[in-house]
Amino acid sequence: MITELWADVRYRLRALFRRDDLERELDQELSFHVDRATAKYVALGLPADAARRRATIEFGGIENTKEESRDRRGTALLESVVADLRYTLRGLRAHPGFTAGVVLTLALGIGANAAMFGVLDRMLFRTPAYLRDAGDINRVYFAHTADRQRYTQGWTELGRYFDLRSTAHSVSTIVGFSTWHLAIGDGEATREVPVAGVSGEYFGLFDARPALGRFFNTQEDSSPQGTNVAVLGHAYWQSVLGGRPDVLGQALHIGRLTYTVIGVTPRNFVGLDQDEVPAVYLPLMSAAWNLRPEDHRRDFHWGFLGLAAVRAPGVTRDAAQSELSHAFLVSSLGEQPGNPEHVHRVEAGHLAVVLGPVQRDRGPEAGPEASVVQWVTGMALIVLLIACANVANLLLARALTRRREIALRLALGVSRGRLARQLLTESLVLAGLGGIAGLAIAQWGGATIRVLFLPGATGGNILNDTRTLAVTLVATLAAALATGLAPLFQALRSDVAQGLSAGARDSGARSTRLRPALLVLQAALSVVLLVGAGWFVRSLWNVRRLHLGYDVDPVMLVTLNRRGVALTPAEEIALQNRVADAARSMPGIRSASPAATIPFWSFEGRYLKVAGIDSVDLLGDFILQIGDTDYFRTIGTPIVRGRGFEPADRAGAPLVTVVSAGMARALWPGQDPLGKCIRINADTVPCTTVVGVVEDQHLHSFQNPREYTYYIPLAQYADPVNMILVRVPGDAAEALEPVRRRLQTLMPGTSYVTTTPLRSMVDPRMQSWRFGATMFVAFGGLALLLAAVGLYSVIAYGVEQRRREIGVRLALGARQEQVVRLVLRGALRLVGGGVLLGSAIAIVGGRWVAGLLFNEPATDPVVFGGVAFVLVTVAIAATTVPALAAARVDPNVTLRAD
Numbered sequence: 001m002i003t004e005l006w007a008d009v010r011y012r013l014r015a016l017f018r019r020d021d022l023e024r025e026l027d028q029e030l031s032f033h034v035d036r037a038t039a040k041y042v043a044l045g046l047p048a049d050a051a052r053r054r055a056t057i058e059f060g061g062i063e064n065t066k067e068e069s070r071d072r073r074g075t076a077l078l079e080s081v082v083a084d085l086r087y088t089l090r091g092l093r094a095h096p097g098f099t100a101g102v103v104l105t106l107a108l109g110i111g112a113n114a115a116m117f118g119v120l121d122r123m124l125f126r127t128p129a130y131l132r133d134a135g136d137i138n139r140v141y142f143a144h145t146a147d148r149q150r151y152t153q154g155w156t157e158l159g160r161y162f163d164l165r166s167t168a169h170s171v172s173t174i175v176g177f178s179t180w181h182l183a184i185g186d187g188e189a190t191r192e193v194p195v196a197g198v199s200g201e202y203f204g205l206f207d208a209r210p211a212l213g214r215f216f217n218t219q220e221d222s223s224p225q226g227t228n229v230a231v232l233g234h235a236y237w238q239s240v241l242g243g244r245p246d247v248l249g250q251a252l253h254i255g256r257l258t259y260t261v262i263g264v265t266p267r268n269f270v271g272l273d274q275d276e277v278p279a280v281y282l283p284l285m286s287a288a289w290n291l292r293p294e295d296h297r298r299d300f301h302w303g304f305l306g307l308a309a310v311r312a313p314g315v316t317r318d319a320a321q322s323e324l325s326h327a328f329l330v331s332s333l334g335e336q337p338g339n340p341e342h343v344h345r346v347e348a349g350h351l352a353v354v355l356g357p358v359q360r361d362r363g364p365e366a367g368p369e370a371s372v373v374q375w376v377t378g379m380a381l382i383v384l385l386i387a388c389a390n391v392a393n394l395l396l397a398r399a400l401t402r403r404r405e406i407a408l409r410l411a412l413g414v415s416r417g418r419l420a421r422q423l424l425t426e427s428l429v430l431a432g433l434g435g436i437a438g439l440a441i442a443q444w445g446g447a448t449i450r451v452l453f454l455p456g457a458t459g460g461n462i463l464n465d466t467r468t469l470a471v472t473l474v475a476t477l478a479a480a481l482a483t484g485l486a487p488l489f490q491a492l493r494s495d496v497a498q499g500l501s502a503g504a505r506d507s508g509a510r511s512t513r514l515r516p517a518l519l520v521l522q523a524a525l526s527v528v529l530l531v532g533a534g535w536f537v538r539s540l541w542n543v544r545r546l547h548l549g550y551d552v553d554p555v556m557l558v559t560l561n562r563r564g565v566a567l568t569p570a571e572e573i574a575l576q577n578r579v580a581d582a583a584r585s586m587p588g589i590r591s592a593s594p595a596a597t598i599p600f601w602s603f604e605g606r607y608l609k610v611a612g613i614d615s616v617d618l619l620g621d622f623i624l625q626i627g628d629t630d631y632f633r634t635i636g637t638p639i640v641r642g643r644g645f646e647p648a649d650r651a652g653a654p655l656v657t658v659v660s661a662g663m664a665r666a667l668w669p670g671q672d673p674l675g676k677c678i679r680i681n682a683d684t685v686p687c688t689t690v691v692g693v694v695e696d697q698h699l700h701s702f703q704n705p706r707e708y709t710y711y712i713p714l715a716q717y718a719d720p721v722n723m724i725l726v727r728v729p730g731d732a733a734e735a736l737e738p739v740r741r742r743l744q745t746l747m748p749g750t751s752y753v754t755t756t757p758l759r760s761m762v763d764p765r766m767q768s769w770r771f772g773a774t775m776f777v778a779f780g781g782l783a784l785l786l787a788a789v790g791l792y793s794v795i796a797y798g799v800e801q802r803r804r805e806i807g808v809r810l811a812l813g814a815r816q817e818q819v820v821r822l823v824l825r826g827a828l829r830l831v832g833g834g835v836l837l838g839s840a841i842a843i844v845g846g847r848w849v850a851g852l853l854f855n856e857p858a859t860d861p862v863v864f865g866g867v868a869f870v871l872v873t874v875a876i877a878a879t880t881v882p883a884l885a886a887a888r889v890d891p892n893v894t895l896r897a898d
Contacts, residue, residue, distance in 0.1 A: 106434025109387030111441025197287025213263030427484025523834020551636030620706030
């Protein structure tokens with residue numbers, strides 16, 4: 001049975017791929033039987049010619065027998081498909097320019113969609129690798145109400161983590177995780193890499209076995225300082241340590257402490273936070289002790305920890321949220337027991353826990369980048385539609401030029417079904433080639449997008465990504481249908497007699513109406529993309545022109561990283577002062593000042609009490625900054641009233657503060673803030689007197705009007721800050737290395753300094769507008785190019801079709817400029833319709849995209865006017881060549897030809 005089946009399969013494969021051999025064998029077999037019959041009739045006395053004729057008649061006809069034999073093979077359909085494929089490839093090879101243009105157009109549209117889906121999928125839909133029971137795991141967010149607005153944050157303090165873990169029963173596990181950049185290694189080999197602190201239950205969320213060794217457990221993550229063991233990330237183990245199996249048991253100097261390597265994560269393991277893949281995983285309590293050697297079980301001041309909760313079996317998300325919200329409230333009330341002010345503030349804040357998806361970009365704390373990526377993905381779909389409309393136009397034009405050929409084939413007996421299949425085969429081949437080329441574009445484009453705009457997004461070889469490959473396949477099939485249906489219907493409706501008698505110029509009114517309609521669609525969609533580009537370009541321009549309240553380019557941050565050296569707080573303060581003085585003494589350095597808060601990077605706050613205000617925290621976000629007498633000059637923040645810090649503001653002197661203008665308005669509206677009293681940290685401490693007012697600073701957001709800053713002198717701040725701002729005459733990025741080398745000589749032991757330009761901390765917060773502007777401009781420019789090509793082809797074809805009419809006009813006395821205006825008027829009519837339709841679509845869509853823009857109205861007339869001008873200009877440029885060709889028509893030649 002199996003032998004017979006295999007023989008049948010082999011026969012059918014030979015019939016499909018070695019058809020000529022089978023045909024030759026069939027001819028030989030039929031000749032053998034006819035010769036035998038002929039010989040028999042010759043032996044009976046018939047002449048040779050009559051004997052062969054009788055043998056052939058008796059056999060039933062050679063060709064009929066051949067057809068019956070071919071039908072019995074069961075490969076007729078496949079053979080016809082292969083024949084159609086060969087015919088299509090021969091036709092496309094005969095017109096390489098047309099083929100290349102169509103394939104490239106489709107490749108750009110398909111590749112753009114594949115690249116954007118790859119980015120979108122990793123940000124919003126794909127769960128982290130190896131994650132077990134993703135449907136029962138939620139990221140934990142903490143919400144509060146202030147000034148009748150709801151605020152949500154995805155981080156909390158270690159003390160809160162311990163409270164929730166001990167009181168919540170609706171969740172079976174709560175894990176904590178956070179990532180810092182810590183130094184690993186010794187001497188010249190020291191490098192800062194992302195290091196994750198994760199709780200002992202963390203690895204239990206995943207179906208992952210270590211590539212080497214083991215993971216740490218809950219006992220090794222015990223309070224207050226855990227065990228100094230480390231698990232290496234697979235990429236770090238391979239790239240830095242060479243993938244050596246002998247790393248187990250080795251000592252690794254991480255931050256201030258030494259750890260023993262006990263395991264390596266499997267390949268592609270990224271944990272719960274896909275923004276940045278850690279190089280090393282440490283027990284959470286050990287990592288916290290490494291950064292701050294103290295007991296953190298009742299620490300409600302150091303907020304850095306992300307949480308994830310695994311719901312208990314049968315518990316709904318709403319039920320778990322309710323219980324965790326109650327535990328959150330109880331924990332918050334227990335922070336300062338017996339403090340009525342704190343109790344009032346907590347109760348007025350309407351605290352709650354929100355359980356969101358594992359993917360952070362789908363949760364309540366999603367950044368604007370996720371929304372922009374969704375919009376850009378939608379714009380990639382529009383690019384594909386424009387590409388399909390363009391290709392459909394080209395295929396329509398090609399079908400019209402082949403009208404006589406199609407009519408002749410129908411007249412010779414080719415069925416319309418076979419003809420339709422052949423035309424669809426052509427569309428599928430073109431789309432397939434476009435899809436293959438699109439994958440190369442997506443691989444390169446997706447990698448470029450992640451490197452330039454989404455550096456935290458993980459990604460790899462697109463050929464190994466089955467989800468992206470599936471989307472590419474769907475886009476390819478959709479493109480094949482969208483581009484092939486119009487010429488297919490035009491061919492099937494064609495009249496054989498009319499097609500045989502008509503020339504290439506006689507194309508029929510119905511098809512000529514379809515091509516301009518496709519062009520209007522291209523123009524409208526191009527307007528939508530170009531308007532989006534205008535919105536984001538203007539937003540990026542607005543945010544870059546925004547006055548932040550400080551200078552960015554000439555300022556750098558110097559961070560003092562102490563490793564292996566035990567210093568008292570007084571010694572740390574002395575070290576920071578020595579480093580600041582050394583920085584000031586360097587040639588070319590304008591000024592330097594220690595600081596506690598760095599824009600868009602590090603923040604600190606304190607409890608504030610102001611007479612007459614029940615809860616200061618409910619009025620906004622109050623950020624503490626520390627600085628010496630050079631602080632405001634170093635960072636470039638102007639003093640608008642009063643004074644800055646002076647040498648007299650030393651320890652033991654009356655406490656003073658400088659506040660931002662917004663803080664002065666919020667706390668003392670309509671009053672003079674100078675001389676006002678603020679109590680910092682507790683109600684019972686002495687007054688801190690306001691001595692100056694400075695411009696507002698944007699430290700955490702470009703758009704939050706309730707972001708306030710207050711400053712206290714470095715000499716009146718008891719703790720070391722370990723950060724120094726340095727101002728240089730030009731661009732700080734050019735002076736990083738000289739400053740680092742000079743200040744490194746002051747660091748004791750294995751401690752070291754890092755230098756970072758302030759621009760590198762501010763620019764990432766502009767990423768959503770930069771990404772939107774770049775991608776919309778790229779897609780808009782591509783759409784504009786495709787629309788211009790489509791317009792040119794339609795107008796050029798129209799001129800060719802109307803050559804006789806134009807010749808008659810010229811023969812009757814029309815001037816060349818009149819002919820040019822006639823052609824231009826037709827083109828501008830099409831483009832004008834596209835501009836009106838696209839503007840209407842953009843105005844409606846602007847209601848949803850307005851929240852992603854910065855100080856830019858979605859109905860900005862400058863943007864719409866500029867887009868209309870650009871599109872009309874491109875239309876005129878694309879129409880000029882066929883218009884001039886029409887004006888140069890020789891009426892004598894044209895009329896004589898017809």
